[in-house]
Amino acid sequence: MQSIFRIAFWAALAFAVTMAVLPHPPQLAGEMNDKFQHMMAFATLAVLAVLAYPSMSKIRIALSLVAVGAGIEIVQMIPVLHRDAEWMDLAADTCAILLMLAVVTLAFGWHRRTR
Secondary structure, eight states, X not given: OHHHHHHHHHHHHHHHHHHHHOSSOXXXXXXXXXXXXXXXHHHHHHHHHHHHOTTSOHHHHHHHHHHHHHHHHHHTTOGGGXXXXXXXXXXXXXXXXXXXXXXXHHHHHHHHHHO
C-alpha cells in the first residue's frame, strides 16, 4: 500500500510543479481563487507525503514541501514563463501544509487510541 501512496505523491508533485511553471496552464472550471488552488495542492501533497513516508518526521515533510513551494515561486520569476511569483502563494502553501499535518497527526493519534 505504501508504494501506491509513493506513486500518488510523486505524480501529484509532478502535476503541481508542472501546472505552476507552465507559461499558460489550463484554466480550471469555474472561478477558483489562486490561493485556494495553492492550498488544495499543498494540502494534498502533505497528506500523501505522510502516507507515502510514514517514518519521516512531520517537520522534515513540512520543510521539504515548503522548499518546493519556495522553489516554484523562484522559478516563476523567470520572465520567459510569463508567471507572477507571489510570496503570499508561499504563505498559502505553508498554511495548508501545517494545517494538514496537524489534522493528520490528530487523526492518526485518535485512530490509535480507539483501536
